[in-house]
Amino acid sequence: MLEEGDIINLPKKLLKAIKAGNVRKFYKSSIWQAIRKQVLIRDNHECQKCKEKGKFSKADCVHHIKHLREFPLLALVLSNLISLCNSCHNEEHPEKLKKYRAGQEEYITEERW
Numbered sequence: 001m002l003e004e005g006d007i008i009n010l011p012k013k014l015l016k017a018i019k020a021g022n023v024r025k026f027y028k029s030s031i032w033q034a035i036r037k038q039v040l041i042r043d044n045h046e047c048q049k050c051k052e053k054g055k056f057s058k059a060d061c062v063h064h065i066k067h068l069r070e071f072p073l074l075a076l077v078l079s080n081l082i083s084l085c086n087s088c089h090n091e092e093h094p095e096k097l098k099k100y101r102a103g104q105e106e107y108i109t110e111e112r113w
């Protein structure tokens with residue numbers, strides 16, 4: 001079991017991929033899949049934002065509190081990761097939603113995978 005605060009080193013090739021904007025490569029990596037699972041177990045597969053408001057929602061994704069593209073070194077740090085439902089997740093990414101509404105980009109939640 002991983003402990004809160006553990007820093008798992010991001011393999012160089014994944015760091016490079018994120019910096020190059022290829023976040024998909026990161027989300028498909030087995031190391032991310034393993035960390036993601038840990039976070040979901042830690043959070044009981046429950047959306048942590050809904051929980052704060054006293055609501056229960058099943059978590060749909062694991063979100064980077066400090067966004068992946070801006071803070072790639074925190075990509076695998078458990079304290080930077082939180083389980084969220086889709087609607088709370090959308091609120092955390094107004095930038096994506098705006099683009100989506102403007103029809104510029106298909107809205108996909110990479111963090112779901």
Ligand SMILES: [Zn+2]
Pocket residue numbers: 047048049050051057084085086087088089
């Ligand atoms: Zn929620």
Ligand SMILES: [Zn+2]
Pocket residue numbers: 062063064089092093111
């Ligand atoms: Zn997110």
